[in-house]
Amino acid sequence: MNTPKKWEKNWFEPLALSEKNSEVLAPQKGYWKDAWIRFKSNKGALIGLILIVLLLLIAFIGPLFNEHNYHSQNLTITNQESSGDHYLGTDSLGRDLWQRVWYGAKVSLLIAFIAAFLDVVIGVTFGGISGYFGGRVDAIMQRILEIMYSIPNLVIIILLMMYLEPGVLPIAVALSFTGWVPMARIVRAQILKLKTQEYVLAARTMGASHYRILFKHLIPNVMGPIIIAVTFSIPSAIFFEAFLSFIGLGLRPPSASLGILVSDGYRTLQLFPFQLFWPALVLCIIMLSFNLIGDGMRDALDPKMKK
Amino acid sequence: MKPILEVSDLHVSFRSQDTEVKAIRGVDFTVGEGEVVAFVGESGSGKSVTFQTVMRLIPQPPAKIDKGKVLYGGRDLTKLSEIEMQKIRGKEIAMIFQDPMTSLNPTIRIGNQISESLIKHQKLSAKEAKERAIELLKIVGIPSPSERVEQFPHQFSGGMRQRAMIAMALACSPKLLIADEPTTALDVTIQAQIIDLLKNLQTKTGSSIVFITHDLGVVAEIADRVAVMYAGKIVESGTLDEIFYNPQHPYTWGLLQSMPKLDQNRDQELASIPGSCPSLVNPPAGCPFTGRCPHAMKICQEEMPEVTKSSSSHQVACWLQHPNAPEVKSPIEPERRWVD
Amino acid sequence: MLRYTLKRFGLMLLTLFIIVTVTFFLVRMLPGTPLANEEKLPAEIREQILEQYGLKEPLSIQYVKFMGNLVQGDLGMSLSQNGRSVNELLSDRIGPSAFIGFQGIIFGLVVGLLLGIIAALRRGTWIDNVASATAVFGVSIPNFVLAGLLSYWIGVKFELLPPALWGGYEYTILPSLALSVYVIAQVSRYIRTEMVEVLEQDYIRTAKAKGLSWSKIITGHALRNAMIPAVTILGPLTVNILTGSLVVENIFGIPGIGNLFVDSIMVNDYTTVLGTTIFYSVLFLSVTFIVDVLYGVIDPRIRVSGAKE
Secondary structure (H helix, E strand, O other), X not given: OOOHHHHOHHHHOEOOXXXXXXXXXXXXXXXXXXXXXXXXXXXXXXXXXXXXXXXHHHHHHHHHHOOOOOOOOOHHHOOOOXXXXXXXXXXXXXXXXXXXXXXXXXXXXXXXXXXXXXXXXXXXXXXXXXXXXXXXXXXHHHHHHHHHHOOOHXXXXXXXXXXXXXXXXXXXXXXXXXXXXXXXXXXXXHHHHHOOOHHHHHHHHOOOOHHHHHHHHHHHHHHHHHHHHHHHHHHHHHHHHHHHHHOXXXXXXXXXXXXXXXXXXXXXXXXXXXXXHHHHHHHHHHHHHHHHHHHHHHHHHOOXXXX | OOEEEEXXXXXXEEEOOOOEEEEEEEXXXXXXXXXXXXXXXXXXXXXXXXXXXXXXXXXOOOEEEEEEEEEXXXXXXXXXXXXXXXXXXXXXXXXXXXXXXXXOOXXXXXXXXXXXXXXXXXXXXXXXXXXXXXXXXXXXXXXXXXXXXXXXXXXXXXHHHHHHHHHHHHOXXXXXXXXXXXXXXXXXXXXXXXXXXXXHHHHHHOOEEEEEEOOHXXXXXXXXXXXXXXXXXXXEEEEHHHHHHOOOOHHHHHHHHOOOOOOOOOOOOXXXXXXXXXXXXXXXXXXXXXXXXXXXXXXXXXXXXXXXXXXXXXXXXXXXXXXXXXXXXXXXOOOOOOOO | OHHHXXXXXXXXXXXXXXXXXXXHHHHHXXXXXXXXXXXXXXHHHHHHHHHHOOOOOOHHXXXXXXHHXXXXXXXXXXXXXXXXXXXXXXXXXXXXXXXXXXXXHHHHHHHHHHHHHHHHHOOOXXXXXXXXXXXXXXXXXXXXXXXXXXXXXXXXXXXXXXOOOOOOOHHHHHHHHHXXXXXXXXXXXXXXXXXXXXXXXXXXXXXXXXXXXXXXHHHHHHHHHHHHHHHHHHHHHHHXXXXXXXXXXXXXXXXOHHXXXXXXXXXXXXXXXXXXXXXXXXXXXXXXXXXXXXXXXHOHHHHHHHHHO
16 A cells, blocks of 8 residues: 555645646657758668768869870870779770770769759749639649650650750750759649638738739748658659760760760770769769658658658 | 446556556456446546456557456456457447547448448348348438448438447447447537437447446446546446545546536636646556545555455445545536536 | 549540650751761762652641541551561561560560559568568569569570570560569559558458458458459559660660651651551550549449539
């Protein structure tokens, strides 16, 4: 039974309000802080982030380590294996592969970032307007989206590339010609959901313009899905750039991208496999990192959205 | 009354990497043959977990039955193998769930969903099972059952879906029906129909029903006995009259007071119990209701109150029952007619 | 349902029309003549050839003629392969492409499904980890890199299978494998997610409460519901197989349509580029259309709401 002490009269005195252990609610964390904590706890995403940061560092600092550059040919030292002078060897024109790989990585990433940026600008504007205004505007824009979505993107990109002068910007433009469509679909769906919320109504009663409501109130609330979509559109752009180079529609020499290097590597695959291996490895690491980061972002920013 | 289900000292916890939630902390009760017992309490009080444990439907892990017995027909259900449990589920003990929208498989015809358990437990052929399914739909009051049997859940209204769920549960004439908030997701008028249906079926078949709800109005309609749960424990239990006319636990008082009354002055605010259930990660040593109890005493924080009996059927776990405790008058006016 | 199907069909035709029109004008308005590659051709012969292919007429007339022929299924004459029609070229080349494509997608679907299901049922175990690693590596390694690695290691180094070219069945294995990895990755990831979600649904608990066995719950309730939404990824997968076939056929030297397309781009054979583009578009649009309709048929929720629309 109980100890006698507890049966004493004073134990049955009422508790003052302050003495009660009332429930203390855990302090609410902000959306982004919370997302960062979730992102950090995802091992794969963290590895992806570290890999990409390392890779960027090397891409910028690495070329300073030897005296060569990406375009000087030296026909006396073609197809050399890696050495103290040429870390990754040389290609069939005697160009230093170390320099070329990092130059190519920067070009590939640049194209991907420009393409992703264009995707966001076009996709968010299109999707935002379509979802926000609804009605007839939305119906027409939806048709356009549906048609754009059902065109095989590789066909359009290839045709555009036959038309455009190959260069960083034209390639990025060609990639985002179809790349904005998924973004527009995501943004439209989110805006449709958000626009009926009270705070939009409140803003409207206070006389905010459509532009203001859409870009100051709605779009910021769609940032999560937008960021996720961007993270995935970067590896996809890198893939398509490499693909274009591979079928001969990419950048022109002496310029290089990872795709160009991989496709050059193929010509000498049987004899000098290292010329394919290094650019392919860097290409795969970039793709892998962005996909891992994308997965982590998806879990962190939008736990409900999994597909 | 002969008991059909006896649960004693049941402890269930949920474990994740670094936390352990003690969801059920020593629950004892019995359900008699042909009896309707209501389990009342707010969300998180452990009423659903208790019966999902009885049915062994809680996923293990993360859930773990730490202690206790669930006796049904002389067997301890916590000790049975999964295969043996499958012979009991649906056949001996059936369950209906809160949300008929999500509890039916959207891609399978209603008839086939009812037939499944008939084919499994009564070894009927597909054709016989379908005929029986039509009969069952008729019994639960679904018009033109022979057409309805071919339809998909989304073609049914909310109330009809819950009727279909009941038909599924009744398919093998179970001895015990566990209804987990079967009316919560429904419109008020439909709620009444479903309660009536359950009441009628219960009188016809004589099976026992456990009715889990947080709605005391529903309890008054259907229950013989009531158990009030709070933070993983039964804080008070008794017959319907005892709970409604002579409640002893301050939590029960709060629940009864928070029921809206017809003759209530409209300007008067609805009573509510301030605060929420304590976290069960580190459950308090004393009475879990202390933090929200208007009559809390020092001892309430220190020690869990013992169960005291005020009649053969009425049990309360509250320090106010102790002779040393100050006299506290029940705020529930006894002249009120709660039950007809 | 019928109205829905017809509506989708109409939209498909409209899309195809737009693609064909845009492609036609893009290709025809490309700088330089299509014969730029035939170097140092005497001016009169060049004129003669242009006349012969009807390239001297105004663009609008060419367009009308082209559309007229297209409706009858005629894609015109190839500019680079003397005297051969694009139809002939396509029908010559379709066999190898179709074979490695189908083999790749079917192998990918089977392996992806199995991997995804097992991963979902054995969540958190080593096989789940293997599946998620496969999924992320599979989408990260471009198929042209993979094709090269397979050709080099399995073909050249270990000589297990022919590294390239087209002969008997053994020549199809590596190309199909290179194409299927992406399919495996996508399908297994998708099915796993769907399956995990389905297993947490209330109706699975209901099925369990009925006393059904676990295997019955998986096959009768969970799998079916998890696979319905998976039908929708067939469209994107086809695109990937198409894209992949361009490079994979090139790397392995397979006489397929992908190779034809790439070669035609190189030699500015515009009629063939146009014809192949149309071929690809029809293929992709038909798959999307079939998937759309199929989805309506197998998901009872859509089946009914589609009819009401």
